[in-house]
Amino acid sequence: MDLVAPVVVEPLRRRRCSECHRGPLERMIVEYGRPVCLDCADLGHLVFLRRGDTALTRRAREQSALWAVVVRHNRRRTRYERQGLLVEEAALARAEAACLADTEARARRRARDAERRAVRDAGVTEALRAEILRLFPAMPSERATEIAVHASAKGSGRVGRTAAGRALDRGAVTAAVRASVRHVDTPYDALLMRGVPRHQARTRVSPTIETVLRAWRAGPFGSDRGTPPDTGTRPA
Structure with a gap:
């Protein structure tokens, strides 16, 4: 009962x-x-x-x-x-x-559980990184690592922690890369700080994002692998 x-x-x-x-x-x-x-x-x-x-x-x-x-x-x-x-x-x-x-035994059990979670999370991050480089072969490897770590941070709710992200859905992976380019390679954040509405700011930086993504998809850029073309839009 x-x-x-x-x-x-x-x-x-x-x-x-x-x-x-x-x-x-x-x-x-x-x-x-x-x-x-x-x-x-x-x-x-x-x-x-x-x-x-x-x-x-x-x-x-x-x-x-x-x-x-x-x-x-x-x-x-x-x-x-x-x-x-x-x-x-x-x-x-x-x-x-x-x-x-049993304080000590429970502490050991928590440590083992944390280690297993860390290994699992590392696997998620590495799989996401590999898929990013497969879709964008000209992207610098360190940038792919940065995006994968950010997108798969535990408890973040970001793309890498969603079902689509864990399944390496092409759209979800591309969305993570696009978000990184928006914040790092365009003046998007500066536009927001100047009071430009979010949707307008996204429209303004969209051509720059597409230029960077096309370059990363295409392959090496001459002698400097993975360096996106100079769009002249990144803030100093």
């Missing part, structure tokens, strides 16, 4: 208990639309465990016969967000002891 934990609210404005009339309340439950303090709700013996330590939270919840979820309303996001748990004090003590006992 699924457990249904009580929900405790941290009120944003001053509230008093509808039964004992104590207040203002730091935390309360809501019964039939009325605020009730934790003592009257038979939750006053529980202690607060703030969210953040996943292992401690899980163990304290498992050890506690009675526990409650603590939430607070976020007005900006218009939703309730979890702040932590209320658990039995003895359960929290047992959970803390268990976490302390």
